[in-house]
Amino acid sequence: MRLRARFKLWLFRVRRFSSKYRQGRHTSADLSKIIITKTASGEISLGDYVICAGELYSFFNKGVISIGDCSYVGQGTRIWSLSRVDIGNRVLISHDCFICDNLTHPVDARVRHQQYMAKHGYPFPAAIELEECPITIGDDAWIAAGVTILRGVTIGQGSIIAAGSVVTKNIPAGVIAAGNPAIMVKQLETGHFGGDVVNGIA
Template sequence: MLKNIKFKFFKWMLRELENTRREINHTRECTIGNSTTLAAEAKVENLARGKERVVIGNNTYIRGHLLTYGHGGKINIGDWCYVGEGTKIWSMDSISIGNRVLISHNVNIHDGTAHSPIPDERHAQFKAIITSGHPKNVDALPGIKSKAIIIEDDVWINFGVTVLRGVRIGKGSIIAAGAIVTQDIPPGTIFMNKVTPVIYEV
């Protein structure tokens, strides 16, 4: 009798721990396709609310952080994609990622400027976020700009890349490690930033 009670309690505890883990790491406000995995380190914060604002296709594996802002944003990730650990995909406008896209670790994809360039506005926005949470209305965010990002099918984005607002990356392109993408990339292109090494004698 006692063993049976302990077993039931143990099963209940495991179920509650799993539910708590899911609640902490993944907001329920998203749409997930068949055979898609949100790994333990993944995080989905859909502050804009509505399951249609974060849509992940079939057979995709997410290890990074997906976020929509309180005043808006939309993230759409296709089928058979990978989002690496430490990667942040944050939207206040729209980020569309095609099928079979591989996004490596520690990549930043942001479709907005996040803060005003004017110090007083920037401080007021920061203070409001800390004290009241993300604003629900774009009028409360003067000086902030956003523009949609489109990443087409079969793109490979390497380690440590930054993709900024308004960019389209064409089908089958490869973005080299550490690149900063601020312009459209044509299909079938390898894109890298020029790096000039400086070597000094010790």
Template sequence: MVQANLGFLARTLLGRPTCLIDRGAKLSRHARILNARKSSEHIRIGAGSFVGGELFVFAHGGDIEIGRDCFIDRGARIWSADSIKIGDRVLVGPDVNIFDSLTHPISAAQRHAQIRSIFTVGHPAEIDLDERPVSIGNGVQIGAGAIILRGVEIGDNVIVPPGSIVTKSLGATESRTP
């Protein structure tokens, strides 16, 4: 924990954008905050939350908001080129991927140009990755290895089984009395 927090502190002191962390939120030593935008305000972690995975916003756009008392496990990858909003008390298992874009252009020529830009000057400030926002409700549990794709809305208290590939929105579970 200390090592990640020292790296985070060093990047902050150097003036590099990282993220905004509410009271009681923590980053594990395995957490990676990759912010290609010009402001730390594009990645926000709510009070009491724990991040052990990777949060990344693209240079041309992207916004990640993690609610209160969430747990993002080690190996989880949340990449935003538009908007990813995670509610309160959400559990994201290990090796989960949440993407609000295609992450790379479909065209081989455009994909090559994007990679060339990343290697020479950084992530391009203008690019179309067919972005669509992702919204995850309160109390959601996302099992290990699940993949949440662009444009998906997950309602409150939904459980996403391990290894699932979610391409369409999922409604909230109904409470049932025995």
């Protein structure tokens, strides 16, 4: 990491993150898009050789986001967690994806209105239910541009989610899935997984 990048990371940790945000060696992230505070109960952690140009948001400072080694998060992608989002190693997440482990707004319209009015200085709802449920994306997965992944979903190792898909249910390992809702359209050969690749060399 260059000296300027190290200084910027140090400054953000002192002012905003403390130990609630961690990143590994040779990792680059847009720190202005990491949303978590020093007092959060959740945390955000990035492994080694990660490039993250998207937004990582610990919802209500409770969510946990973990991104494994050699993974990529593209511009315009938002990953929001109130529970937990676990992303494996060597995962490619393209541009303009939305990955969220909660509803973001309550189903009850009255509480939803209270939540909105809190943006204008009114009291925040005393109780709010967002039905959060963890998301897991396995090693070597590829999430193409414009994909939405909803709460409670697991995407298996090596699977590919086609551009523009909406993933509402679990996707098994080693498949291509597409559509809204996303379904399996093709089985991949196991040799397509990248588990034996280290630093770009097999």
